[in-house]
Amino acid sequence: MDDQLEALRSEALAAIDAASEEAALEQARIKYLGQAGALTAISKGMRDVSKEEKPRLGKLLNDVRGAITVALEDRKRALAARADAAAFANIDVTLPGAAHRLGTLHPITQLLDHAVGIFRRMGFAFADGPDIETEFHCFDALNTPADHPARNEQDTFYLPDGRLLRTHTSTVQIRTMEKETPPIRIIAPGAAYRRDEIDATHLAQFTQMEGLYVDEGVNLGDLKGTLEFFFRELFGKDAKFRFRPHFFPFTEPSFEVDIKSTALGAADKWLEIAGCGMVDPAVFEAMNARRGDLAFDPERYTGFAFGFGLDRLAMIMAGVPDIRYFTDNDQRFLAQF
Ligand code: DAH
Numbered sequence: 001m002d003d004q005l006e007a008l009r010s011e012a013l014a015a016i017d018a019a020s021e022e023a024a025l026e027q028a029r030i031k032y033l034g035q036a037g038a039l040t041a042i043s044k045g046m047r048d049v050s051k052e053e054k055p056r057l058g059k060l061l062n063d064v065r066g067a068i069t070v071a072l073e074d075r076k077r078a079l080a081a082r083a084d085a086a087a088f089a090n091i092d093v094t095l096p097g098a099a100h101r102l103g104t105l106h107p108i109t110q111l112l113d114h115a116v117g118i119f120r121r122m123g124f125a126f127a128d129g130p131d132i133e134t135e136f137h138c139f140d141a142l143n144t145p146a147d148h149p150a151r152n153e154q155d156t157f158y159l160p161d162g163r164l165l166r167t168h169t170s171t172v173q174i175r176t177m178e179k180e181t182p183p184i185r186i187i188a189p190g191a192a193y194r195r196d197e198i199d200a201t202h203l204a205q206f207t208q209m210e211g212l213y214v215d216e217g218v219n220l221g222d223l224k225g226t227l228e229f230f231f232r233e234l235f236g237k238d239a240k241f242r243f244r245p246h247f248f249p250f251t252e253p254s255f256e257v258d259i260k261s262t263a264l265g266a267a268d269k270w271l272e273i274a275g276c277g278m279v280d281p282a283v284f285e286a287m288n289a290r291r292g293d294l295a296f297d298p299e300r301y302t303g304f305a306f307g308f309g310l311d312r313l314a315m316i317m318a319g320v321p322d323i324r325y326f327t328d329n330d331q332r333f334l335a336q337f
Pocket of ligand 1: 167168169170210211248251274275276277304305306307308
């Protein structure tokens with residue numbers, strides 16, 4: 001049995017050494033260590049071995065098994081290392097990598113960030129509110145009674161529970177005055193929704209930017225100065241303005257702002273870009289009633305508000321002929337910004 005074991009050891013080690021790939025190595029493992037393998041066969045002979053010889057032969061058997069096992073593992077590691085080396089041999093690690101094309105911020109987002117930055121310099125803080133709103137925040141509190149045409153079902157998206165998708169960001173004026181007290185100076189960009197027929201100048205969802213300033217002694221001059229400063233930062237110092245009397249339920253007096261600027265292509269044409277006005281005292285009274293205090297005492301406080309569409313502004317600034325380009329998600333369009 002000694003001879004058999006020693007012969008098996010040399011044969012197995014030689015076979016393992018000669019195995020040049022993993023499959024051959026696995027064959028060797030099965031042949032020598034497998035359940036029906038050579039070592040198992042020899043170990044069956046232990047039954048006939050004398051009691052005195054058993055411990056010594058048992059130890060030899062384990063030695064041989066151990067030696068073959070270690071040789072198999074070593075060889076396996078060596079083969080794997082060789083395969084790795086071969087795989088890396090043809091790689092030129094000095095070649096430049098495959099570059100990912102970096103995206104940019106959406107043009108509306110870029111304009112929004114820029115606009116918020118300008119207002120921040122004037123001390124306006126960022127505020128926001130939910131897109132799904134109550135009629136109270138979208139209309140009633142903004143002095144827009146139930147029979148006002150803006151509340152028509154055809155103009156707005158109503159949810160079954162009576163809430164609606166806000167038709168303007170003016171709702172954030174109300175959201176802010178519910179929880180803050182004067183002085184208030186906020187800017188609120190966000191989505192607005194209307195049940196409009198979609199065409200080159202209308203989307204069912206668009207982006208607005210709202211502003212509200214409430215304090216003692218705020219007047220029309222402050223409103224004009226603030227908006228003119230903002231739009232000059234955006235369009236250049238040569239911009240000309242026209243504050244045209246208009247009507248909004250929540251401001252009195254109200255204006256539409258027209259601008260003329262060479263930066264906007266048509267240097268001699270007035271373009272309407274914003275709505276604004278002095279906060280109607282009825283809005284302050286609605287807030288006081290809601291809050292149950294006199295935080296917005298109309299005898300003490302005045303304010304101005306304004307709102308404009310960022311999509312429209314971006315279209316004018318970049319000469320984009322169709323608002324739908326902003327939502328088509330076409331790389332050829334977006335990559336230009
Ligand atoms: N909410 C108005 C709209 O969507 C825009 C607007 C006009 C906002 C006058 C204002 C404002 O804050 O004072 O058409």
